[in-house]
Amino acid sequence: MTAAVIVFPGSNCDRDVAVSLEAALGHAPIMAWHGDSTLPDVDLIVVPGGFSYGDYLRSGAMAANSPIMREVIARANGGTPVLGICNGFQVLTECGLLPGVLMRNASLKFVCRDVDLRVERADTVFTSQYTKDQVIRIPVAHHDGNYFTDPETHKALEDNGQVAFRYCAADGSITDDANPNGSLANIAGILNTAGNVLGMMPHPERLADPLLGGLDGAPMFSALAEAIAA
């Protein structure tokens, strides 16, 4: 039961997510350098937040073409759980593991604050310790989190139940006011069709320590720890 965190030049939430993983797993994850073309055997891969390659070209675009990502794609296709957070979500869309794009926020401004999320799927390896329709509070911190895809892909995402989280009001209702970045249908996180790849803009690792003001992110890491220990 080991996890790997991929580190690109410009990743800056790699240490944060490693702290949360270590708390849940009981031991530190492997930190895998972007230039490596091989990855040890691991049960979970996390692509962390940050500004890989300075967001040059497009957020996540250059990281998606780094040597390690060929290996990440192969493992994902083989069924290994892959979690992309924030810039990691952008990398997963750029490399084709997840559909759609993350455009500039509708406000055109960086936004860093706690948001409410409605859990749309509680039957995945990532979300099994939440309940469906539960409202959880998780921070966002991004400039490019405005999820978009074409109508056919969107329909497929909805039909297949690939939407994992939506931005919502405190009572769970899906409103424009609750949408921090203009995302299509308030989408905050999506799964691949097999359900083993999750990309999400909010940072669960930022509210997984009571001193930081909340614990709503912790169940994701304990769910993953439980799943890969099983």
Next chain:
Amino acid sequence: MSATAQRPEDLMGLSDEEFDTILEIMGREPNFTELSIFSVMWSEHCSYKSSKFWLKTLPTDGPQVIQGPGENAGVIDIGDGLAAIFKIESHNHPSFIEPYQGAATGVGGIMRDVFTMGARPIANLNALRFGSPDHPKTRHLINGVVAGIGGYGNCIGVPTVGGEVNFDPGYNGNILVNAMTVGIANTDKIFYSAAAGLGLPVVYVGSKTGRDGIHGATMASAEFDDDSADKRPTVQVGDPFTEKLLLEACLELMATDAIVAIQDMGAAGLTSSSVEMASKGNVGITLNLDDVPQRETEMQPFELMLSESQERMLMVLKPGREDEARAIFEKWELDLSVIGTTNDSERLVLTSAGEVVADIPVPPLVAAAPEYERPWTATPPREVLGHDAVPAPFDLGVALLTMIESPDLCSRRWIWEQYDHMVMGDTVGRPGVDAALVRVHGTQKALAISTDCTPRYVEANPFEGGKQAVAEAWRNVTSVGATPLAVTNNLNFGNPERPEIMGQLVGAVQGMGEACLALDSPVVSGNVSLYNETNGAAILPTPVIGCVGLLEDVTQRMGAAFEADGDAIFVVGETTGWLGCSIYQRDMAGGSAGAPPPVDLNTERQNGDFVRSSIAAHQINACHDVSDGGLAVALAEMAIAGNVGADIDYKPAIPVHAWAFGEDQARYVVTTADPASFEALAAAANVAVTRIGRVGGAALTLPGAEPISVESLREAHTRWLPEYMASR
């Protein structure tokens, strides 16, 4: 022979006397490159020639101080082998000309000052002053500065956790952007800039050198006029991604023992970094300019020496360790080039294409830098105003709502939501009230950090205002339960050649010095920004203090939010209803006038120590310092933060508007579940406390006013800034 006859037409900002000194030092006429080097080294920005005489009077020592002023940043001991390294620095002139890049490179520069000493930056703060909201440039400048600070800090992944913002027409032509960084290092792994040792390789790392920012330090040492926008090419362009790589590469190399000395290339670039290292190490340095990595062709020696291209460092390595260093920098895809060696000549010698292009003795270049005891006139004292000199409002509740909606008191959420304030996973106290609180990673310790200055007080009385800046920062750090340890200062003033401006600087420095002594918070680093004038109009005198304190156990932190229903509310400290120079007087009663509130440093110390010990003894459930806007505003902020109201049933003996909005110093609002014990503790400590009401309900009820719902307080508090920024 007459020196005057040989004077070049352009002395590059140097005076005739300064040029004569250069002729003496050189024993000949300096060439263009040499004169450029003297010009930047002796600029106000690099030499502190107007302020040095007074800066020397500040207290800089203490058992907690590992390194005071004179290095890249100050260093204090926080126990268990750890050190906090911090400094504040201005980027005022560039930010007015090009707000995004000016502010961004200000943040980049101050972070380099901190990590060049071996620290990982853990927190950024910024103290900002803008002109009147009605001024046509203000909105554009706020947008650019905030985006620039966020753009740099967010990308590099260091949280921006706090700061302050004021508006005043005095800043219409000169905004202030002061950026502070705090980092953490091991006490046995602190790096300095003295290049001690002979025959050592001098190594350049980081970005390539371009033509950006040439004469930036000189620009920062002159007033603005209507053509200042033409100086845009002197503003540097930042690349936070490269700085992130530079940070990681430097820390990786610092984990080895290959580095003898390291210095970032900030103002005056390669010139000041190489001179600094040679001077401190009592050595000479020879640089081959052909080996400097360059991103433009045909760069002249003076351009290479004066360029302020960002994200560069100069290091002196132990001999034979170059390959090890190169491997680390190549891993991070950065340039590393050996550009020179140290020797015993004590001269800075520059070569290019096999020719010597500059040859300057280092000791006089540094030691003979001018130092002026400029003439100054003290700011005339103002009259102390009585309560009746400042009229009461028609309605106290309406006045409070108007004030908390005003530009200077409203919520700064629109700003700090654009900053990543949580990255690194240790932001325990988020932006909003009092000091920011950042945990020291992997420990139970936390650092409390606050930046403060009340320019209208300093304008009215520089001495009291200087004291107050230190006292307020100290009080904010105390409010979260931490023990203040040291401060950094950023002295922003107008043209020091005008005696009344120089008088402001002298008064403020004297006041700061007295407060730092009384509050055991020595000045360990700082920066001076003068000539903040446009067309002869100076800014308000703005000596900003950044205070750093230590909380040994982060779980003992104190918040400002009202908590439990029924808690008793106390004011710690005496309330005389001092309205002179208050926000109420300025915004609601015709303008700032009279003397500002005096700061009694003994009382300040006594009250603060009492509050801190009460927090440690678990006597208090919430604590907030009283500053701008007085008691009523402090109570409103605590109600908004806790989303619970309060009933203030105290009957003041003074006019109620003076009681509610007066800005007497050394005060805190605290709440407690056990008023009897709290009062007994206060009596034992000989501290004045006044019980004024209790926490509870959904409204704030003040004496002589209708209840105001917490919801309407919040709406008023959060309305103005987003609406202002969205309008055009």
